[in-house]
Amino acid sequence: MREFALERPATLAAATVAFNAGGEAALLAGGHTLLPAMKSRLRMPDTLVDLSQVAGLTGITKEGDLLWIGAMTRHAAVATDATALPALAQLASGIGDPQVRNRGTLGGSVANNDPAADYPAAVLALDGIVETTAGSTKADDFFQGMFATALADGEIITRIGFRIPEKAAYAKFRHPASRYAVVGVFVAKFADGVRVAVTGAGPGVFRWEAAEAALNGTFSVAAVKGLVLDADDLNSDIHASADYRASLAGVMLGRAVAAAV
Amino acid sequence: MQTKLTINGVAATHEVSPATLLVELLRDGLSLTGTHIGCDTSQCGACNVLIDGVAVKSCTVLAATLDGAKVTTIEGLAKGDELHPMQAAFKENHGLQCGFCTPGMVMAGLEIVRRHGPNVSAETIAHDLEGNLCRCTGYQNIIAAIGAGAKAMGGKSNA
Numbered sequence A: 001m002r003e004f005a006l007e008r009p010a011t012l013a014a015a016t017v018a019f020n021a022g023g024e025a026a027l028l029a030g031g032h033t034l035l036p037a038m039k040s041r042l043r044m045p046d047t048l049v050d051l052s053q054v055a056g057l058t059g060i061t062k063e064g065d066l067l068w069i070g071a072m073t074r075h076a077a078v079a080t081d082a083t084a085l086p087a088l089a090q091l092a093s094g095i096g097d098p099q100v101r102n103r104g105t106l107g108g109s110v111a112n113n114d115p116a117a118d119y120p121a122a123v124l125a126l127d128g129i130v131e132t133t134a135g136s137t138k139a140d141d142f143f144q145g146m147f148a149t150a151l152a153d154g155e156i157i158t159r160i161g162f163r164i165p166e167k168a169a170y171a172k173f174r175h176p177a178s179r180y181a182v183v184g185v186f187v188a189k190f191a192d193g194v195r196v197a198v199t200g201a202g203p204g205v206f207r208w209e210a211a212e213a214a215l216n217g218t219f220s221v222a223a224v225k226g227l228v229l230d231a232d233d234l235n236s237d238i239h240a241s242a243d244y245r246a247s248l249a250g251v252m253l254g255r256a257v258a259a260a261v
Numbered sequence B: 001m002q003t004k005l006t007i008n009g010v011a012a013t014h015e016v017s018p019a020t021l022l023v024e025l026l027r028d029g030l031s032l033t034g035t036h037i038g039c040d041t042s043q044c045g046a047c048n049v050l051i052d053g054v055a056v057k058s059c060t061v062l063a064a065t066l067d068g069a070k071v072t073t074i075e076g077l078a079k080g081d082e083l084h085p086m087q088a089a090f091k092e093n094h095g096l097q098c099g100f101c102t103p104g105m106v107m108a109g110l111e112i113v114r115r116h117g118p119n120v121s122a123e124t125i126a127h128d129l130e131g132n133l134c135r136c137t138g139y140q141n142i143i144a145a146i147g148a149g150a151k152a153m154g155g156k157s158n159a
């Protein structure tokens, strides 16, 4: 890794000052995306601002129909402690491996918005709110395609609110080596409608309107039988062709609905 | 930068650069070469150590961000000549061949005991070894070793 300066602020205000002190800066959470990227020199920040000493960024609290989770909450903690949202806990327990889950954080995953990451599907399907040092953004506006989000440079995610649904489930076809989603489908049924989010299949997480419409009719596996995505906008790579992903999304949708009903 | 760590029970202040990975401090700085680097891309688990009792890939953590933490490496498990029960189980169950992956496997085994207790099933062990690669054994004896080690530990996390 190229040398850099490390700042370990204790408050969000100090973190923002450190970030803007000059040169290229990056926020460090669990480091399980950023440090590998720095080793391969995809990222070469002059300054790393470590968020681990900033108070108030971890923990899970229920407020009304929202479950708020601090940005620095590690995947392992969500897997065991997000009992008010079992589908989210189950998603977290399937990220990477136990050692990755002991370091990686919710905020880091959502800020990074890897097109094959798991959390973005949950944030989008659960009608999430991303709270940051600059305000709040609805999930529908937050995710903007491959590795792109509504975050401005240096804006820090503080916590994420998930709307607690009547029923929900996540089904993913895991890449056998990395455990990232080849395709993952998160289905959430609310009193005012169904939301379906797809990760892994396209350049970024997106909602699947045809599946939502079908499930708003009847929330059953039969209602989505035979439904597949349009392959035109999907990824083709060494792991899977666009056609394969289109078909796989239908299978994952069926599994998620079966697990949710 | 300075970072205060208690490594295998020894508290000391270490001078590190911000970019020093924990595994680099252990191996190059402290000659604790039992912790291995198999991939350096966060995939193989050969570098697993315990930080405050929790297993972590030491190739993907900056030493300077751990100020105040307790680190346990493979060197910290045995009591003199007496192997830790998880180490003894690897020996008894032929849980290794070349031994390169073994330190990371033993640490992953301790993590499995911490999370699942002494009576963990072979299926759970296999599942929880997703972050550990072995190019020799075919995993069967590693799974058996961790199961036996878990029982021998009797549910104590012991690290």
Ligand SMILES: Cc1cc2nc3c(=O)[nH]c(=O)nc-3n(C[C@H](O)[C@H](O)[C@H](O)COP(=O)(O)OP(=O)(O)OC[C@H]3O[C@@H](n4cnc5c(N)ncnc54)[C@H](O)[C@@H]3O)c2cc1C
Pocket: A026, A027, A028, A029, A030, A031, A032, A033, A034, A035, A051, A071, A072, A094, A095, A096, A097, A100, A103, A104, A105, A106, A107, A108, A109, A111, A112, A116, A117, A118, A119, A151, A155, A156, A157, A158, A178, A179, A180, A181, B041, B042, B043
């Ligand atoms: C072997 C391996 C397997 C993995 N498998 C999976 C998997 O199956 N599914 C999956 O979804 N992910 C997987 N991951 C990724 C893992 O979940 C990462 O931990 C996660 O994507 C990034 O979180 P982090 O806390 O490590 O963030 P970091 O690496 O510290 O940061 C990632 C990015 O987010 C920014 N950032 C971090 N926190 C904030 C914040 N609070 N506000 C604003 N910006 C912030 C950083 O500046 C950086 O750009 C895997 C990683 C590894 C190494």
Ligand code: FES
Pocket: B036, B037, B038, B039, B040, B041, B042, B043, B044, B045, B046, B047, B048, B057, B058, B059, B060
């Ligand atoms: S060397 Fe750390 S995971 Fe392979």
Ligand code: FES
Pocket: B095, B096, B097, B098, B099, B100, B101, B102, B133, B134, B135, B136, B137
């Ligand atoms: S025993 Fe050789 S790599 Fe596992």
